[in-house]
Amino acid sequence: MELGPPGGSGPAEPGPRLRGLRGADAAASASSLSRFGAEAGCRASAVAAVLPAGGSGERMGVPTPKQFCPILERPLISYTLQALERVSWIKDIIVAVTRENMETMKGIIQRYQHKRISLVEAGVTRHRSIFNGLKALAEDQPNCRLSKPEVVIIHDAVRPFVEEDVLLKVVTAAQEHGASGAIRPLVSTVISPSADSCLDHSLERARYRASEMPQAFLFDVIYDAYQQCSDYDLEFGTECLHLALKYSHIKAKLVEGSPDLWKVTYKRDLYAAESIIKERISQKVCVVMDTKEDEEHVGHCLEEMLKTELNHVKVTSGQDLQQIILEQCYNFVCVNVMTSDFEETQRLLNMVEESNLSILYPVVVISVHFLDYESVPLGQKMEKVMQIREFAKEAKKRNILLSGLLIYFPQIFFSLL
């Protein structure tokens, strides 16, 4: 089913019927472009990216459009924006979202502090959304406030694991060939059914590839193609490389992509994405000791143990904590041998908070305390240690997951608070 634009009372227009931004609506939509800190004055060799994010996510089987589905409580699209933002030479990122999701999207940009993002209204199909994004970058549009890039990347909001490497490859190939796109081997054989749902013929798998994202184009190549293309293309097509070939006569250069480029399509893909992200952020841990001496003894033992499970283990008595946080470590074990209070833990929490590290992913802090089983009255001591639960409640609000580990010796008894 096809939906018209909300309040679509604009005048009829000549040429291809464009529903996303037409007539009087077009000027209004263009002027309502929301910009979040795009850098100016980078016209030479500038690269921009367009992300169509107007899909409804039918295949996911959930009511939330898939680009807004949470992964570790953060919407999928925020991961994709982060992946593009990390690439300093992408000057502008244009996201096309439906009118009803515009506020949600603005909220996501603010909450996760995304930069260089502009929003445009999505069209009713993927091609119309991309066209709206391109119009926001084209200088022939009224009220255009972005500068026209040399190359435009088109990517999907639901492919969060795109790396700089493949972005650079498609951009370079687009500069040379006019158009470029990432491809992957086919996982299944592709067949053509007859009208009565019987096998007509099957394609030889080795001769075909799956067309994936990102793709990149000389801006003029893809914008010209969209300006010429038919209503049928805009309604039923999905493949930008096809438009560049059909209307601009450009044979795109195909670039082998990594398996990470896959598109989050089904619910199982959300599970997979969550596991991949968890694996990435859980492989690095920093052990903070409250004295230099312990760093060399207890710390060393702990390091040896943790190294059997984790890729990156760092032990410190705290002097280089700022740097470790900057390097995006999300897991901390704070070992308090000298005291049973929380000074060290509190200092770490403050530093994590100031760094804004926990805006993107939860930060895990385990505060370890020792209790001598024989010499200390348990109830009294425990009450003090249990104050950590109050800290934990506060920290949770800032996406810091604080736990206390009480080591009760000589009878070793671990109590997770």
Next chain:
Amino acid sequence: MELGPPGGSGPAEPGPRLRGLRGADAAASASSLSRFGAEAGCRASAVAAVLPAGGSGERMGVPTPKQFCPILERPLISYTLQALERVSWIKDIIVAVTRENMETMKGIIQRYQHKRISLVEAGVTRHRSIFNGLKALAEDQPNCRLSKPEVVIIHDAVRPFVEEDVLLKVVTAAQEHGASGAIRPLVSTVISPSADSCLDHSLERARYRASEMPQAFLFDVIYDAYQQCSDYDLEFGTECLHLALKYSHIKAKLVEGSPDLWKVTYKRDLYAAESIIKERISQKVCVVMDTKEDEEHVGHCLEEMLKTELNHVKVTSGQDLQQIILEQCYNFVCVNVMTSDFEETQRLLNMVEESNLSILYPVVVISVHFLDYESVPLGQKMEKVMQIREFAKEAKKRNILLSGLLIYFPQIFFSLL
């Protein structure tokens, strides 16, 4: 690279060169068929299944072939076998594995108590493995110990979530049309590259489908096709529907499959499969109370709380525990209000163990105990409760994950032992 059969010193043979089971080797391999309790005498309308499982799993990026990769510590292929075994009308399941994995596979069958399985040696390609499986079912082969089925299902060892519904659909369609296979919509556009890695043309996505598994064939249709097919087909082809069309002139009926039919191909698919299985087995919990009275009070409160998170919550004081275990509940909370000993928990553990429930998935048991903070000396009481750690060690060996939850009141303090 193509590998010959190990010790392939058999005589040259007429007709197509078949490497999997040739000449003298063929008789030896057929006689070495390992059978695990296949039922006899079901010749009329019998259905068998062939699972090629000789792949090396290159795309997974791990050294273990993907069909043997563990999901919750159990090899992927065991889930697929379980899915086929649940279907009572599949009389025989033939698995083709490489000679080096034969013992591993026998171990899996024994450990997870799979039934109706026969093993044959895999060929060096997927088609050769399937052909070896079919030969084991064909009556024209020497030493054939299985009976020829009317219909044969071909499925992948790495598609663990196949349901009876789609198996029935392909078998029924195969009885009518001679061949049938499950299909899915394409997720990506399919393109054809030119020799210089540029776009030659893209296919209109709506006109094509991905060919998935399971597929089903009248046995004679597919066996005849394999007997006629060329070396080239056996080496480079993968699609059985194509062979049935090319050599037996049968246009397979295509059946729309569910998203669950997807093939575990990449590491992310293992993550997804694990999450799906976890979700399935974690949605059902049984709360066992030690008195009928508590069942109505504490039990009811707990039921209300758990229902906000879980699909199936059952509270019982134990009389129908046998039935609940039979219905494949994998999660138990054993609440001990009356005593601080483990009689109830021990009784549950014994029942779980006798049921063999934990052979396929881990069973989780949480044993809950109460401690009065003011009236009971903590150390003494805790020592007793901590005996549960000894039980837990023993239970772990039988794939039962036992935890103790100590509720320490009036100051509510949860201690996970």
